Amino acid sequence: MRSLAIGATGMIAQQLNVETISNNIANSTTTGYKKQRAEFQDLLYQNFRRIGSTSSDAGTVVPTGVQVGAGVRVAAVARVLEQGNLNITDNKLDVAINGSGYFQVTLPSGDTAYTRAGNFKLSPEGMIVTADGYPVQPNITIPNNAVDISINSSGEVLIKLDGQTATQNVGQLQLATFANAAGLEATGDNLFMESGASGQAVTGNPGAPGFGRVTQGALETSNVNVVQEITTLITAQRAYEMNSKVIKTTDEMMQQASQMK
Amino acid sequence: MENSIYVALSHQMALRRQLDVTSNNIANVNTTGYKNQRMLFTEFLEKPGLHEKVSFVQDRAVVRDLSNGAMTQTGNPLDLALTGQGYFTVDTASGPRYTRAGNFHLNDQRQLVDAGGLPVLANNGQPITIPAGTSDVKVSGDGTVATELGPVGKLNIVTFKNEQLMTEVGNGLYVTDEQPEPAPAETKVAQGLLEGSNVKPVVEMTQMIELQRQYMSAQRMMDNEHERIRTMLQRLGRSV
Numbered sequence: 001m002r003s004l005a006i007g008a009t010g011m012i013a014q015q016l017n018v019e020t021i022s023n024n025i026a027n028s029t030t031t032g033y034k035k036q037r038a039e040f041q042d043l044l045y046q047n048f049r050r051i052g053s054t055s056s057d058a059g060t061v062v063p064t065g066v067q068v069g070a071g072v073r074v075a076a077v078a079r080v081l082e083q084g085n086l087n088i089t090d091n092k093l094d095v096a097i098n099g100s101g102y103f104q105v106t107l108p109s110g111d112t113a114y115t116r117a118g119n120f121k122l123s124p125e126g127m128i129v130t131a132d133g134y135p136v137q138p139n140i141t142i143p144n145n146a147v148d149i150s151i152n153s154s155g156e157v158l159i160k161l162d163g164q165t166a167t168q169n170v171g172q173l174q175l176a177t178f179a180n181a182a183g184l185e186a187t188g189d190n191l192f193m194e195s196g197a198s199g200q201a202v203t204g205n206p207g208a209p210g211f212g213r214v215t216q217g218a219l220e221t222s223n224v225n226v227v228q229e230i231t232t233l234i235t236a237q238r239a240y241e242m243n244s245k246v247i248k249t250t251d252e253m254m255q256q257a258s259q260m261k
Numbered sequence: 262m263e264n265s266i267y268v269a270l271s272h273q274m275a276l277r278r279q280l281d282v283t284s285n286n287i288a289n290v291n292t293t294g295y296k297n298q299r300m301l302f303t304e305f306l307e308k309p310g311l312h313e314k315v316s317f318v319q320d321r322a323v324v325r326d327l328s329n330g331a332m333t334q335t336g337n338p339l340d341l342a343l344t345g346q347g348y349f350t351v352d353t354a355s356g357p358r359y360t361r362a363g364n365f366h367l368n369d370q371r372q373l374v375d376a377g378g379l380p381v382l383a384n385n386g387q388p389i390t391i392p393a394g395t396s397d398v399k400v401s402g403d404g405t406v407a408t409e410l411g412p413v414g415k416l417n418i419v420t421f422k423n424e425q426l427m428t429e430v431g432n433g434l435y436v437t438d439e440q441p442e443p444a445p446a447e448t449k450v451a452q453g454l455l456e457g458s459n460v461k462p463v464v465e466m467t468q469m470i471e472l473q474r475q476y477m478s479a480q481r482m483m484d485n486e487h488e489r490i491r492t493m494l495q496r497l498g499r500s501v
Contacts, residue, residue, distance in 0.1 A: 001277065003284035010288030017291065037335070039364050039376050040292040042285070044431040048278070049322070064301070064322035064425045068278060069285035072292055075376040075432065078366065082336045100396045179393065180367040199369035202393070210394040239290045242462055246284040249473050253280070256480050257273075 002068065003250045009071030010243030013040055016074045017236040024224045025233075032116030032190055033222035034079050035229075041075040079182045084116075084223040086215060092149045093120040093128065096220040099212020101175030102184075104137040104203070105130055105191065112137065114176055114201070117190040119219055128157075128171075132189060140171030151216040155206035175211050176201040264315050265486050269479045271317040275302060276476045278320050283469050286460045293376075294361030294433055295458035297326040297465075327424055330459035332451065338398050339365045339373070342454040343418065347444030348435065350417040351379040352388065359419065359441075362433035364455055367391060373406070377432050383414035402449040418444040 017038040027033040048066040086096050095118035097103070102114035115130065123129045126142045142149060146159040148167075155173035160166075178184060183197030194201055206214045279300045289295040303321040308314055332342055341363035343349070348359035351374075358379070365381055368374045373381045373389040380388035383406075391398055395408035404416035419441035421427065427435040 002281040003277075006281060006284040006288050010284075010290075013288070014291070040289065040295075041362070041376060041432045042289050042292055042295055042429065045429045047428075048320070064324050065428070066278070066300070066320055067298075067323050067429060068281045069289070069298070069429065069431070071285060072288040076364075076366075078337075078364065078376070080335065080337050179369050179371045182366055183369065197369055199371070210396055235291065238462070239287075242287045242290065242466060243284075245466065246280075246287050246469065249469050250280065250284070253277070253473060253476050256477060260480065260483065 001250050001254060003246055006071040007243045007246035007250065009043065009073060010246065011240055013072045013074050014236050014240040014243060018233065018240070020077055021229050021233045021236060025226065025229050028222050028224040028226050030190065030222050031119050032084065032220045033224065034081055034116070035222070035224045036077050036079050038074050039076045039078055040072050043070040043073055045069050080223065081182055082223045084220040086218040087221045088218050090217045092217065093122065094118060094217055094219050095120060095151055095173065096215045096218040097175065097212045098215055100181065100210065101177050101206065101212045102192065104174065104176050105134045106137055107134055111193070113187065113191040113193055114184060115190050115192065116220055136173070138171065138174060140173070142170060151214060153207055153213040153215065155214050172205060173214060174203050175206050176203045177210060178202070264309065266483050268315060268317055269483045271319070272479045273476055275318050275320045276472050276479070279472050280469065282323060283465055283472070286465050287462065289458055290460045290462055292433065292458050293364050294330065294456050295460065296361070297460045298323050299326060324425055326459055328459050330457040332454045333457055334453060335455050336453055338453060339367065340453055340455045341365060341400055342451045342456040343448060344451055345445065345448035346420045347418045347448040348420065350382040350419060351375050351434065352382050353379055357382065358430065358434040358436055359427065360433050360435065361456060382417045384417045385414070389414040389416070400450055400452040404450045416450065418448060418450070420444045
């Protein structure tokens with residue numbers, strides 16, 4: 001029976017919905033995490049009586065046909081790129097992006113990955129690296145004798161050396177933007193890779209037109225709204241239950257048919 | 262003599278189709294822009310004898326409930342919902358398709374596309390491209406898409422004389438042979454919102470219970486009829 005399969009498509013889709021929501025909730029405190037949302041689409045339709053077919057010799061046209069759909073599927077798990085809140089940490093090497101753009105990170109493989117998580121650290125050589133120790137592009141090295149680091153909103157990294165009053169510029173943070181940032185491929189560890197859907201990276205300095213500004217001493221929180229996720233979770237659970245009820249009803253009807261004398 | 266069994270059978274077959282429609286509604290309870298479907302039954306008359314009439318049931322049509330679904334706020338600037346009558350137009354290789362699902366995205370050429378990647382058309386029949394270097398997309402109530410550099414196009418929002426004539430082709434899309442007409446002035450585009458499915462779960466669940474019971478009663482009638490014919494044959498057989 002068709003409804004058995006339709007109920008199954010509903011349960012599968014809701015299952016994926018719950019998985020997406022649980023990943024959002026699990027990452028509700030992940031720096032720079034962007035929430036995802038499952039988007040549903042109806043499946044193909046089967047025509048039992050085609051719309052516009054004629055119902056008599058006189059050419060009377062059927063106003064509405066009998067079309068039965070085949071259920072539902074998840075068309076996309078889209079990323080919502082809304083800005084997260086800025087959480088003040090007062091850590092000199094915490095940098096938040098306020099606006100669009102990604103930091104560029106060099107992976108051990110030599111590839112470039114992109115991230116919104118600006119919780120940077122210094123490597124033993126004094127280089128600015130991510131929490132996993134991957135260098136941030138362009139490479140910026142802070143000398144050992146620096147006593148103060150300041151990063152301004154356009155991404156210039158300025159240091160003050162011990163015993164000196166003047167600051168000196170040791171580098172410039174750059175951001176990358178994409179035609180379709182929602183199309184970046186997430187690889188975990190807060191990193192994204194360029195994909196066919198995202199388009200090529202365009203780099204520029206923070207504050208340039210189309211690029212966000214950076215804020216030192218702050219981190220961008222995840223944009224997950226936990227209350228919203230929980231309500232979506234409840235809806236998904238109920239929808240799952242209803243689809244399982246469809247399967248149960250179908251089963252009972254099939255049972256009756258098989259018990260016919 | 263077996264007419265009553267055939268009538269009950271026609272009822273059961275119609276109910277099974279109805280269960281398919283109802284379960285499709287339930288499966289699409291979270292589908293953006295989905296419209297609830299209802300089956301329309303008609304009587305099918307037959308005259309087997311001179312003075313008798315037997316009426317069967319036939320599933321005549323599936324009609325869509327065209328009321329607006331509930332709006333949910335998503336915070337995504339490319340999520341668009343239509344309040345009131347109307348459809349967005351998307352382009353496919355085989356001509357325009359119409360949709361109520363406004364969960365749009367940008368592709369790698371910065372064209373506005375639907376969830377399936379089909380370009381959303383402007384009223385000049387061209388896809389809408391958001392210029393590079395712009396980040397702030399605003400869509401006004403009449404469907405004009407603008408960025409900080411100015412307007413880039415107006416969404417083609419259309420309606421049809423008889424929306425029931427539109428055929429679902431899946432993926433939230435409709436196709437029709439009718440000529441599109443401009444949507445009425447009261448149709449507005451709302452940005453950052455999505456129109457949910459207009460399926461009322463409680464109604465669908467009660468409907469499902471009801472049709473299951475009807476299916477059972479048709480079954481019981483067939484069983485009784487079967488019993489009656491058997492008893493009749495047994496009695497007739499004994500008297501011989």
